[in-house]
Amino acid sequence: MLEITSIEKGIVIDHIQAGTGIQLFNYLQLDKAEYTVALIINADSCKQGKKDIIKINNVIDIDYNFLGLLDPNITVNIIKDGKISEKVNLTVPQTITNIIKCKNPRCITSTENYFDQVFHLVDAEKRSYRCEYCDDIVIPHLH
Amino acid sequence: MLKNRSLIDPSDFSRQEFCEIFDLAHQIIANPEKYRKSCEGKILATLFYEPSTRTRFSFEAAMLRLGGKVVGFSEPSSSSAAKGESIADTVRTVECYADIVVMRHPKEGAPRVASRYVSIPLINAGDGGHQHPTQTLTDILTIQRLKGSVENKTYGFCGDLKFGRTVHSLIKFLSNHEGVKFYLISPEELRIPDYIREEIIIKNNIPFEEVEKMEPYMGELDFLYMTRVQRERFFNEEDYVRLKDRFILDAAKMKFASPSTYILHPLPRVNEISIEVDNDPRAQYFNQAKNGMFVRMALILKLLGIY
Protein backbone atom coordinates (compact mmCIF):
# COMPACT_ATOMS: atom_id res chain seq x y z
CA MET A 1 0.00 0.00 0.00
CA LEU A 2 1.04 3.56 -0.74
CA GLU A 3 2.53 5.14 2.39
CA ILE A 4 1.37 8.52 3.56
CA THR A 5 3.40 10.08 6.35
CA SER A 6 1.49 9.77 9.58
CA ILE A 7 0.29 12.95 11.22
CA GLU A 8 1.06 14.41 14.65
CA LYS A 9 -2.11 16.36 15.28
CA GLY A 10 -5.17 16.22 13.08
CA ILE A 11 -8.03 14.07 11.81
CA VAL A 12 -8.21 10.86 9.85
CA ILE A 13 -11.54 10.14 8.17
CA ASP A 14 -11.47 6.44 7.43
CA HIS A 15 -13.68 3.79 5.82
CA ILE A 16 -15.18 6.20 3.33
CA GLN A 17 -17.03 4.25 0.65
CA ALA A 18 -14.64 3.98 -2.31
CA GLY A 19 -15.34 6.64 -4.91
CA THR A 20 -17.07 9.09 -2.56
CA GLY A 21 -13.99 10.53 -0.84
CA ILE A 22 -13.76 13.34 -3.36
CA GLN A 23 -17.30 14.53 -2.53
CA LEU A 24 -16.52 14.62 1.16
CA PHE A 25 -13.22 16.38 0.36
CA ASN A 26 -15.16 19.03 -1.55
CA TYR A 27 -17.88 19.34 1.08
CA LEU A 28 -15.24 20.00 3.77
CA GLN A 29 -13.69 22.56 1.37
CA LEU A 30 -10.31 20.95 1.79
CA ASP A 31 -9.19 22.34 -1.56
CA LYS A 32 -8.90 25.67 0.26
CA ALA A 33 -6.90 24.23 3.17
CA GLU A 34 -3.69 25.94 4.24
CA TYR A 35 -2.44 22.79 5.97
CA THR A 36 -1.46 19.39 4.60
CA VAL A 37 -4.33 17.22 3.44
CA ALA A 38 -4.21 13.79 1.80
CA LEU A 39 -7.05 12.19 -0.11
CA ILE A 40 -6.35 8.53 -0.62
CA ILE A 41 -8.61 6.67 -2.99
CA ASN A 42 -9.05 2.93 -3.48
CA ALA A 43 -7.03 1.94 -0.41
CA ASP A 44 -7.28 -1.75 0.50
CA SER A 45 -9.73 -2.45 3.27
CA CYS A 46 -10.34 -5.75 5.02
CA LYS A 47 -13.90 -4.62 5.80
CA GLN A 48 -14.93 -3.16 2.46
CA GLY A 49 -12.48 -4.32 -0.17
CA LYS A 50 -11.65 -0.78 -1.29
CA LYS A 51 -12.10 2.44 0.64
CA ASP A 52 -11.18 6.10 0.54
CA ILE A 53 -9.35 7.91 3.36
CA ILE A 54 -8.84 11.59 4.11
CA LYS A 55 -5.98 12.68 6.37
CA ILE A 56 -6.02 16.26 7.59
CA ASN A 57 -3.01 17.74 9.32
CA ASN A 58 -5.11 20.04 11.49
CA VAL A 59 -8.05 19.73 13.89
CA ILE A 60 -11.06 21.23 12.12
CA ASP A 61 -14.76 21.36 12.98
CA ILE A 62 -16.71 18.59 11.31
CA ASP A 63 -20.49 18.27 11.17
CA TYR A 64 -20.86 14.66 12.35
CA ASN A 65 -24.57 14.73 11.47
CA PHE A 66 -23.71 15.40 7.87
CA LEU A 67 -21.07 12.66 7.85
CA GLY A 68 -23.49 10.20 9.48
CA LEU A 69 -26.06 11.02 6.88
CA LEU A 70 -23.52 10.61 4.07
CA ASP A 71 -22.40 7.24 5.34
CA PRO A 72 -22.69 5.95 8.93
CA ASN A 73 -19.86 3.45 8.25
CA ILE A 74 -17.30 6.25 8.12
CA THR A 75 -15.02 6.47 11.16
CA VAL A 76 -13.31 9.62 12.34
CA ASN A 77 -10.04 9.42 14.31
CA ILE A 78 -8.79 12.47 16.13
CA ILE A 79 -4.99 12.36 16.31
CA LYS A 80 -2.92 13.96 19.07
CA ASP A 81 0.85 13.48 19.58
CA GLY A 82 0.88 11.02 16.70
CA LYS A 83 -1.68 8.74 18.36
CA ILE A 84 -5.43 8.26 18.09
CA SER A 85 -6.86 10.22 21.01
CA GLU A 86 -10.52 9.80 20.08
CA LYS A 87 -12.47 7.53 17.77
CA VAL A 88 -15.83 8.89 16.66
CA ASN A 89 -18.33 6.28 15.54
CA LEU A 90 -20.94 7.87 13.36
CA THR A 91 -24.61 7.06 13.52
CA VAL A 92 -27.50 7.97 11.26
CA PRO A 93 -28.70 11.26 12.81
CA GLN A 94 -32.16 11.43 14.42
CA THR A 95 -32.74 14.96 13.17
CA ILE A 96 -31.10 16.84 10.34
CA THR A 97 -31.32 20.58 10.06
CA ASN A 98 -30.61 22.67 6.97
CA ILE A 99 -28.78 19.88 5.13
CA ILE A 100 -31.45 18.81 2.66
CA LYS A 101 -34.56 20.50 1.28
CA CYS A 102 -38.09 19.13 1.00
CA LYS A 103 -39.01 18.20 -2.57
CA ASN A 104 -42.79 18.23 -2.09
CA PRO A 105 -44.04 21.13 -4.27
CA ARG A 106 -47.04 21.53 -1.95
CA CYS A 107 -44.82 21.98 1.12
CA ILE A 108 -44.70 25.40 2.80
CA THR A 109 -40.89 25.25 2.56
CA SER A 110 -41.25 25.62 -1.22
CA THR A 111 -42.53 29.19 -0.84
CA GLU A 112 -41.30 30.46 2.55
CA ASN A 113 -37.80 29.91 3.89
CA TYR A 114 -37.05 32.05 6.95
CA PHE A 115 -37.09 29.02 9.27
CA ASP A 116 -34.97 25.84 9.59
CA GLN A 117 -35.49 22.94 7.19
CA VAL A 118 -35.88 20.08 9.64
CA PHE A 119 -36.21 16.35 8.93
CA HIS A 120 -36.75 13.50 11.39
CA LEU A 121 -35.46 9.95 10.98
CA VAL A 122 -38.18 7.42 10.10
CA ASP A 123 -36.18 4.28 9.32
CA ALA A 124 -32.46 4.05 10.11
CA GLU A 125 -31.91 1.08 7.80
CA LYS A 126 -33.49 2.75 4.77
CA ARG A 127 -32.13 6.11 5.98
CA SER A 128 -35.50 7.68 5.29
CA TYR A 129 -36.53 11.03 6.75
CA ARG A 130 -39.84 12.83 7.27
CA CYS A 131 -40.24 16.55 6.60
CA GLU A 132 -41.22 18.28 9.84
CA TYR A 133 -43.78 20.43 8.01
CA CYS A 134 -45.50 18.28 5.38
CA ASP A 135 -44.52 14.73 6.57
CA ASP A 136 -43.26 13.80 3.10
CA ILE A 137 -40.75 10.95 3.27
CA VAL A 138 -37.38 11.36 1.56
CA ILE A 139 -34.21 9.33 1.34
CA PRO A 140 -31.44 11.92 1.13
CA HIS A 141 -29.01 11.38 -1.73
CA LEU A 142 -25.87 13.31 -1.04
CA HIS A 143 -23.56 11.56 -3.47
CA MET B 1 -53.88 21.17 29.94
CA LEU B 2 -55.17 22.24 26.56
CA LYS B 3 -55.07 25.96 27.38
CA ASN B 4 -53.00 27.94 24.87
CA ARG B 5 -52.10 24.83 22.87
CA SER B 6 -52.39 24.62 19.07
CA LEU B 7 -54.02 21.83 17.10
CA ILE B 8 -52.04 21.30 13.90
CA ASP B 9 -51.87 17.51 13.61
CA PRO B 10 -54.03 14.95 15.46
CA SER B 11 -50.87 13.60 17.09
CA ASP B 12 -50.43 16.92 18.93
CA PHE B 13 -53.01 15.82 21.51
CA SER B 14 -53.10 12.72 23.69
CA ARG B 15 -56.04 10.33 23.76
CA GLN B 16 -56.99 11.75 27.16
CA GLU B 17 -56.98 15.30 25.79
CA PHE B 18 -59.25 14.27 22.90
CA CYS B 19 -61.60 12.70 25.45
CA GLU B 20 -61.80 16.04 27.28
CA ILE B 21 -62.84 17.78 24.06
CA PHE B 22 -65.46 15.15 23.20
CA ASP B 23 -66.85 15.17 26.76
CA LEU B 24 -67.29 18.93 26.58
CA ALA B 25 -68.89 18.67 23.12
CA HIS B 26 -71.47 16.20 24.48
CA GLN B 27 -72.23 18.63 27.32
CA ILE B 28 -72.66 21.52 24.90
CA ILE B 29 -75.10 19.47 22.79
CA ALA B 30 -77.08 18.62 25.93
CA ASN B 31 -77.26 22.23 27.10
CA PRO B 32 -76.15 24.79 24.49
CA GLU B 33 -77.78 27.63 26.42
CA LYS B 34 -75.21 27.33 29.20
CA TYR B 35 -72.34 28.26 26.83
CA ARG B 36 -74.05 31.15 25.05
CA LYS B 37 -71.83 33.81 26.66
CA SER B 38 -68.71 31.78 27.42
CA CYS B 39 -66.57 33.63 24.89
CA GLU B 40 -67.94 37.12 25.44
CA GLY B 41 -65.19 39.65 24.71
CA LYS B 42 -63.07 37.12 22.82
CA ILE B 43 -62.16 37.34 19.13
CA LEU B 44 -61.51 34.45 16.73
CA ALA B 45 -59.51 35.26 13.58
CA THR B 46 -60.15 33.09 10.50
CA LEU B 47 -57.26 33.22 8.03
CA PHE B 48 -58.41 31.36 4.92
CA TYR B 49 -55.71 31.40 2.25
CA GLU B 50 -57.97 29.27 0.10
CA PRO B 51 -61.75 29.34 0.12
CA SER B 52 -63.61 26.74 2.15
CA THR B 53 -66.99 28.15 2.94
CA ARG B 54 -68.17 25.14 4.87
CA THR B 55 -65.24 24.94 7.29
CA ARG B 56 -65.14 28.71 7.80
CA PHE B 57 -68.88 28.90 8.53
CA SER B 58 -68.55 26.06 10.99
CA PHE B 59 -65.79 27.84 12.95
CA GLU B 60 -67.51 31.23 12.77
CA ALA B 61 -70.87 29.82 13.85
CA ALA B 62 -69.12 28.00 16.71
CA MET B 63 -67.54 31.24 17.97
CA LEU B 64 -70.74 33.26 17.55
CA ARG B 65 -72.74 30.63 19.47
CA LEU B 66 -70.25 31.01 22.31
CA GLY B 67 -70.86 34.75 22.41
CA GLY B 68 -67.52 35.66 20.84
CA LYS B 69 -66.74 37.71 17.74
CA VAL B 70 -65.03 36.88 14.47
CA VAL B 71 -62.61 38.70 12.14
CA GLY B 72 -60.76 37.39 9.11
CA PHE B 73 -60.44 36.91 5.39
CA SER B 74 -61.76 34.16 3.18
CA GLU B 75 -59.53 34.27 0.13
CA PRO B 76 -55.93 35.25 -0.39
CA SER B 77 -56.63 37.96 -2.98
CA SER B 78 -58.22 40.08 -0.27
CA SER B 79 -55.43 39.47 2.22
CA SER B 80 -51.93 40.61 2.99
CA ALA B 81 -50.65 37.40 1.37
CA ALA B 82 -51.51 39.00 -1.97
CA LYS B 83 -48.98 41.71 -1.11
CA GLY B 84 -46.32 39.09 -0.44
CA GLU B 85 -46.34 39.12 3.35
CA SER B 86 -44.98 35.98 5.03
CA ILE B 87 -47.39 33.89 7.11
CA ALA B 88 -45.15 34.52 10.13
CA ASP B 89 -45.66 38.28 9.82
CA THR B 90 -49.38 37.91 9.15
CA VAL B 91 -50.04 35.81 12.26
CA ARG B 92 -47.87 38.01 14.47
CA THR B 93 -49.99 40.96 13.40
CA VAL B 94 -53.25 39.06 13.88
CA GLU B 95 -52.12 38.07 17.37
CA CYS B 96 -52.32 41.75 18.35
CA TYR B 97 -56.07 41.73 17.69
CA ALA B 98 -57.35 38.20 18.27
CA ASP B 99 -57.40 35.61 21.05
CA ILE B 100 -57.36 32.50 18.86
CA VAL B 101 -56.57 31.86 15.18
CA VAL B 102 -57.94 29.39 12.64
CA MET B 103 -55.85 28.89 9.50
CA ARG B 104 -56.56 27.21 6.19
CA HIS B 105 -53.68 27.19 3.72
CA PRO B 106 -52.97 25.42 0.41
CA LYS B 107 -49.36 24.74 1.45
CA GLU B 108 -48.72 21.71 3.66
CA GLY B 109 -47.14 22.62 6.98
CA ALA B 110 -48.10 26.32 6.82
CA PRO B 111 -50.13 26.17 10.07
CA ARG B 112 -47.19 24.45 11.83
CA VAL B 113 -44.87 27.28 10.77
CA ALA B 114 -47.44 29.94 11.75
CA SER B 115 -48.04 28.41 15.19
CA ARG B 116 -44.35 28.89 16.06
CA TYR B 117 -44.60 32.65 15.73
CA VAL B 118 -47.54 33.25 18.08
CA SER B 119 -48.35 32.53 21.69
CA ILE B 120 -52.11 32.34 21.19
CA PRO B 121 -53.71 29.03 20.10
CA LEU B 122 -53.80 28.24 16.39
CA ILE B 123 -56.07 25.64 14.79
CA ASN B 124 -55.27 23.99 11.47
CA ALA B 125 -58.42 24.08 9.33
CA GLY B 126 -56.78 22.16 6.47
CA ASP B 127 -53.32 22.43 4.89
CA GLY B 128 -53.18 21.14 1.31
CA GLY B 129 -53.63 17.38 1.15
CA HIS B 130 -51.99 17.00 4.54
CA GLN B 131 -54.13 17.36 7.68
CA HIS B 132 -57.61 18.51 8.61
CA PRO B 133 -57.84 17.60 12.30
CA THR B 134 -61.19 19.24 13.07
CA GLN B 135 -62.86 17.08 10.39
CA THR B 136 -61.58 14.03 12.27
CA LEU B 137 -62.96 15.46 15.54
CA THR B 138 -66.28 15.89 13.75
CA ASP B 139 -66.28 12.30 12.49
CA ILE B 140 -65.39 10.84 15.90
CA LEU B 141 -68.01 12.89 17.74
CA THR B 142 -70.62 11.68 15.25
CA ILE B 143 -69.60 8.04 15.73
CA GLN B 144 -69.78 8.47 19.51
CA ARG B 145 -73.22 10.10 19.35
CA LEU B 146 -74.61 7.32 17.18
CA LYS B 147 -73.02 4.26 18.79
CA GLY B 148 -71.58 5.33 22.13
CA SER B 149 -67.93 4.66 21.38
CA VAL B 150 -65.59 4.06 18.46
CA GLU B 151 -64.38 0.72 19.84
CA ASN B 152 -65.51 -2.72 18.68
CA LYS B 153 -67.00 -1.48 15.42
CA THR B 154 -66.70 -2.37 11.77
CA TYR B 155 -66.02 0.56 9.46
CA GLY B 156 -66.35 0.69 5.69
CA PHE B 157 -64.46 3.36 3.78
CA CYS B 158 -65.62 3.79 0.23
CA GLY B 159 -64.41 5.77 -2.78
CA ASP B 160 -61.12 7.56 -3.26
CA LEU B 161 -59.01 6.15 -0.44
CA LYS B 162 -55.74 7.23 -2.00
CA PHE B 163 -56.13 10.99 -1.93
CA GLY B 164 -58.85 11.35 0.70
CA ARG B 165 -57.09 12.96 3.63
CA THR B 166 -60.18 12.76 5.86
CA VAL B 167 -60.10 8.98 5.44
CA HIS B 168 -56.39 8.83 6.31
CA SER B 169 -56.81 10.88 9.50
CA LEU B 170 -59.84 8.89 10.61
CA ILE B 171 -58.10 5.54 9.99
CA LYS B 172 -55.10 6.79 12.00
CA PHE B 173 -57.30 7.80 14.91
CA LEU B 174 -59.42 4.62 14.90
CA SER B 175 -56.35 2.37 14.65
CA ASN B 176 -55.47 3.29 18.25
CA HIS B 177 -58.68 1.70 19.49
CA GLU B 178 -59.71 -1.81 20.46
CA GLY B 179 -61.80 -4.11 18.33
CA VAL B 180 -62.02 -2.07 15.13
CA LYS B 181 -62.23 -3.70 11.71
CA PHE B 182 -61.98 -2.05 8.29
CA TYR B 183 -63.40 -2.73 4.85
CA LEU B 184 -61.57 -0.56 2.33
CA ILE B 185 -63.81 -0.32 -0.71
CA SER B 186 -62.21 1.35 -3.74
CA PRO B 187 -61.02 0.88 -7.31
CA GLU B 188 -57.57 -0.67 -7.39
CA GLU B 189 -55.96 2.61 -8.47
CA LEU B 190 -57.43 4.47 -5.51
CA ARG B 191 -56.48 2.17 -2.64
CA ILE B 192 -55.07 3.59 0.58
CA PRO B 193 -51.39 4.65 0.43
CA ASP B 194 -48.84 2.00 1.45
CA TYR B 195 -47.75 3.91 4.54
CA ILE B 196 -51.31 3.85 5.93
CA ARG B 197 -51.65 0.12 5.23
CA GLU B 198 -48.22 -0.85 6.56
CA GLU B 199 -47.34 1.71 9.22
CA ILE B 200 -50.80 2.11 10.69
CA ILE B 201 -53.25 -0.70 9.93
CA ILE B 202 -50.89 -3.69 9.88
CA LYS B 203 -48.68 -2.37 12.69
CA ASN B 204 -51.73 -2.10 14.95
CA ASN B 205 -52.94 -5.59 13.99
CA ILE B 206 -56.24 -4.27 12.69
CA PRO B 207 -58.22 -6.81 10.65
CA PHE B 208 -58.95 -5.32 7.21
CA GLU B 209 -59.94 -6.24 3.68
CA GLU B 210 -59.40 -4.28 0.47
CA VAL B 211 -62.34 -4.88 -1.84
CA GLU B 212 -63.87 -3.40 -4.99
CA LYS B 213 -67.56 -3.77 -4.22
CA MET B 214 -69.66 -2.61 -1.28
CA GLU B 215 -72.77 -4.83 -1.37
CA PRO B 216 -71.33 -8.07 0.09
CA TYR B 217 -69.99 -6.27 3.17
CA MET B 218 -72.70 -3.67 3.87
CA GLY B 219 -74.59 -5.89 6.32
CA GLU B 220 -71.56 -6.13 8.59
CA LEU B 221 -70.83 -2.41 8.81
CA ASP B 222 -71.54 -0.12 11.74
CA PHE B 223 -70.49 2.84 9.63
CA LEU B 224 -69.99 3.43 5.93
CA TYR B 225 -67.80 6.47 5.29
CA MET B 226 -68.33 7.67 1.74
CA THR B 227 -65.98 9.81 -0.36
CA ARG B 228 -66.12 10.83 -3.98
CA VAL B 229 -64.33 9.12 -6.85
CA GLN B 230 -63.27 11.88 -9.22
CA ARG B 231 -63.07 11.23 -12.93
CA GLU B 232 -59.63 12.84 -13.21
CA ARG B 233 -58.17 10.33 -10.76
CA PHE B 234 -58.61 7.49 -13.25
CA PHE B 235 -55.91 6.46 -15.66
CA ASN B 236 -58.38 5.90 -18.46
CA GLU B 237 -61.95 6.71 -19.35
CA GLU B 238 -62.86 3.03 -19.81
CA ASP B 239 -62.11 2.16 -16.18
CA TYR B 240 -63.99 5.22 -15.00
CA VAL B 241 -67.12 4.30 -16.92
CA ARG B 242 -66.86 0.67 -15.83
CA LEU B 243 -66.36 1.43 -12.15
CA LYS B 244 -68.05 4.71 -11.31
CA ASP B 245 -71.47 3.31 -10.39
CA ARG B 246 -69.98 0.77 -8.02
CA PHE B 247 -68.99 3.56 -5.69
CA ILE B 248 -72.27 5.46 -5.79
CA LEU B 249 -74.52 4.75 -2.85
CA ASP B 250 -78.21 4.56 -3.80
CA ALA B 251 -81.41 3.14 -2.33
CA ALA B 252 -80.83 -0.23 -4.01
CA LYS B 253 -77.44 -0.64 -2.34
CA MET B 254 -78.85 0.57 1.00
CA LYS B 255 -81.00 -2.59 1.00
CA PHE B 256 -77.82 -4.59 1.68
CA ALA B 257 -77.01 -2.52 4.77
CA SER B 258 -78.16 -3.49 8.25
CA PRO B 259 -80.76 -1.36 10.07
CA SER B 260 -77.94 0.12 12.12
CA THR B 261 -75.40 0.85 9.39
CA TYR B 262 -74.92 4.61 9.48
CA ILE B 263 -73.76 6.55 6.43
CA LEU B 264 -71.19 9.31 6.94
CA HIS B 265 -69.66 11.74 4.45
CA PRO B 266 -67.36 14.74 5.08
CA LEU B 267 -69.37 16.84 2.54
CA PRO B 268 -69.67 18.47 0.07
CA ARG B 269 -71.33 15.59 -1.71
CA VAL B 270 -71.56 15.60 -5.50
CA ASN B 271 -73.19 12.43 -6.80
CA GLU B 272 -71.56 9.68 -4.73
CA ILE B 273 -74.65 9.44 -2.53
CA SER B 274 -77.97 9.66 -4.43
CA ILE B 275 -80.39 12.15 -2.95
CA GLU B 276 -82.93 9.33 -2.50
CA VAL B 277 -80.74 8.13 0.41
CA ASP B 278 -81.03 11.45 2.26
CA ASN B 279 -84.36 10.62 3.88
CA ASP B 280 -83.17 7.26 5.13
CA PRO B 281 -82.69 7.59 8.91
CA ARG B 282 -79.34 5.89 8.52
CA ALA B 283 -78.02 8.83 6.44
CA GLN B 284 -76.19 10.92 9.02
CA TYR B 285 -74.04 13.31 6.97
CA PHE B 286 -76.01 16.44 7.72
CA ASN B 287 -76.01 15.67 11.44
CA GLN B 288 -72.30 15.16 11.06
CA ALA B 289 -71.96 18.77 9.85
CA LYS B 290 -73.89 19.95 12.89
CA ASN B 291 -71.65 17.93 15.19
CA GLY B 292 -68.71 19.66 13.48
CA MET B 293 -69.87 22.98 14.87
CA PHE B 294 -70.34 21.56 18.38
CA VAL B 295 -66.92 19.95 18.48
CA ARG B 296 -65.34 23.21 17.28
CA MET B 297 -67.16 25.03 20.11
CA ALA B 298 -65.62 22.55 22.57
CA LEU B 299 -62.18 22.94 21.00
CA ILE B 300 -62.29 26.75 21.16
CA LEU B 301 -63.36 26.66 24.83
CA LYS B 302 -60.58 24.22 25.72
CA LEU B 303 -57.81 26.08 23.88
CA LEU B 304 -58.88 29.39 25.40
CA GLY B 305 -58.85 27.72 28.83
CA ILE B 306 -62.45 28.71 29.56
CA TYR B 307 -63.57 25.13 30.33
Ligand SMILES: [Zn+2]
Ligand atom coordinates in the same frame (compact mmCIF):
# COMPACT_ATOMS: atom_id res chain seq x y z
ZN1 LIG C 1 -42.04 19.29 3.36
